[in-house]
Amino acid sequence: MTILVPLLGDQLSHNLASLRAVTPASAVVLMMEVADEATYVPHHPQKIALFFSAMRHFAEELRQAGWTVDYVTLDDPANTGDFTGEVTRAAARHGATSIVTVKAGEWRVLEAQQAWPGAKLLDDDRFLCSIEQFADWAAPRKRMVMEDFYRIMRRQTGLLMDGDQPVGGQWNYDQENRKSVPKGHRFTPPLRFAPDAITTEVMALVAGRFGNHFGSIDGFSWAVTREQALAALADFITHRLAGFGDYQDAMVTGEDVLNHSLLAPALNLGLLSPLEVCQAAEAAYLAGAAPLNAVEGFIRQILGWREYVRGLYWFAGPDYTARNHLAATRPLPALFWGAPTDLKCLSQAVDATRRNAMAHHIQRLMILGNFAMLVGTDPAEVHRWYLAVYADALEWVEAPNVIGMSQFADGGLMATKPYAAGGAYVNRMSNHCKTCRYDVKQRTGPTACPLNSLYWDFLARHEGLLSSNQRLWRMYDGWRRFAPDEQVRIREQAAGFLAGLA
Incomplete structure (x- = not known):
């Protein structure tokens, strides 16, 4: 009797439910590098290498722990190129009497798993909130505000809690996490890992x-084992967590990382657990090594945001990525794939993405996502781009962040307003504008920052749909205060830029 245990590339956890359900003596673990997963969107080369390397290292760890591992490499001549083909081949090869596997993290792969004959699909219990728990919370709500969910998770886990109340008397210190970086400030670079054999x-x-x-394989230095991931976590806690909060939303020309953790890929692969990462940050606060605003902000990203978007992804259903509330149809601008642009903020974010398979959350939301929404890009194309180019982009976490938060394509299911901004925001949160050829203070004219006219044009285009949103009334009041001829000039400026994009 042989039990086949297919193990996916983001299930690299020794305490995975399927491994707990069997014994090494009764099971064969199947791991597969398949072309379909590398090409259903054109993933960044570093992202593909991260998955394959982490998978190969994990397979060796399993073998050393006594498991039998059947590992199918991408260049195996008999490789069918997809999960179902490889599961079918392995079941025959080993005379498997049953299949036990953990449910995939996205609808597309789950549907394939459900077609595997006789497969027992186990819940992925590595998250702090189950899909069922989230659905029970979300079902009666018209809008699923993350802050409400986050407070429940704080109480459930006890993280940064003093009895039933938050440590420090506040649940959220986001207002303290929006400081600009002082001139000449130096950031400690993150721990990097030289590629082994x-x-x-x-x-x-x-x-x-x-x-x-799209993307460069050069400079690959991601953590590919749990040992390396734990070292990366310790390095972040020691060297960057204390300053994480203050400059969480900042952008600096030439600085790719600032104080960000770069732990999301390791979390999403399963090399780290969300609770242990949050507990490490909490321990730093309790030891006096990091301030509360930094620790709360970091924990909120994992305990609040990460768990929230995963729950929303499954609650919203498999058609979530097709939503298009703003009826946006423009093809993705070529600058996202590296075509030249004089907008410094965009060129910096795209270049960081090309080199690192990573850009931090404000670059993704308020630079790249904001621009895509302002120019009216089809959200499905935006979604596929984000899914392709970022090392931590698995659909369950990427799609809500793009479709809901970044593009407002779900009509407010997730975000209470579109996250639209003009050049003033970029100027406030970065130093990019100082070396940009455009003048961030101008709305119209040959040197005016395009974000300014695009912002007002976006509001004008969607006034019938968005003007009743209570969080946008100040913006629409500002638009209506412009003289009619100024409104015309602004919209003509935006139309000229959009024509150039085409």
Whole structure:
């Protein structure tokens, strides 16, 4: 009697439910590098290499722990290229009498798993909130405000709690986490990991097969084992957590990381658990090594936001990525794929993405996402781009952040307003405008920052749909205060820029 245990690339946890359900003596663990998963969107080469390298390292760890592992490499001549084909081949190869696997993290792969004959699908219990618990919370609500969910999770886990109340008397210190970076401030670079023999082999494979994908494989230095991920966590807690809060939303030319953790890929692969990461941050606060605003802000990203978007993804259903509340139809501008742009904020974010398969959350939301929404880009195209280019982009976490938060394509299911901004926001939160060829203080004219006219044009285009939103009344009041001829000039300026994009 042999039990086949298919294990996916984001299930690299030794306490995975399927591994707990069987014994090494009775099971064969199947791990698969398949072309379909590398190409259903053109994933960044570093993202593909991260998955394959982490999978190969994890397979070796399982073997050392006594498991039998059947590992199918991408370049195996018999590789069918998809999960179902490989599960079918492995079941026959090992004479499997049953299949036990953990449910995939996205609808597309779950639907494939459900078609595997006789497969027992187990819930993924590595999250702090189950899909069922989230659905019970969300079902009676018209709008699912993350802050409400976050407070429940704080009480449930006891993180940063003093009895039933938050430590420090406040639930959320976001207002303290929007400081500009002082001139000359230096950030401690994150711990990086030189590729070992396994990673080097994977990098060569990926470069040969997927070298035409957007992004550079050079400089790959991600954590690919739990040991490395724990070292990266310790490095963040020691060197960057204390300053994380103050400059959480800041952007600095030439600085890719600032005080961000870069732990999301390790969390999403399963190399770290969300609770242990949050507890490490809480311990730093209790030890006096990091201030409350930094620790609360960091924990909120994981305990609040990460758990929230996962629950929303499953609650919203498989058609969530097709939503298009603003009826946006423009193709994704070529600058997202590296075409030149004189907008410094955009060129910085795209270049960081190309080099690192990473850009921090404000670059994603308020630079790239904001621009895509202002120019009216089809949200499905925006979604596919984000899914392709970021190392931490799995659909369950990426789609709500893009469709709901960034593009307002779900009509307010997730966000209470569109996150639209003009050049003033970028100027306030970054130093990009100082070296940009555009003048951030001008709305019209040959040197005016395009974000300014695009912002007002966006509001004008969607006035019938958005003007009743209570969080936008000040913006619409501002628009109506412009003289009619100024409104015409602004919209003509935006139309000229949009024509140039085409």
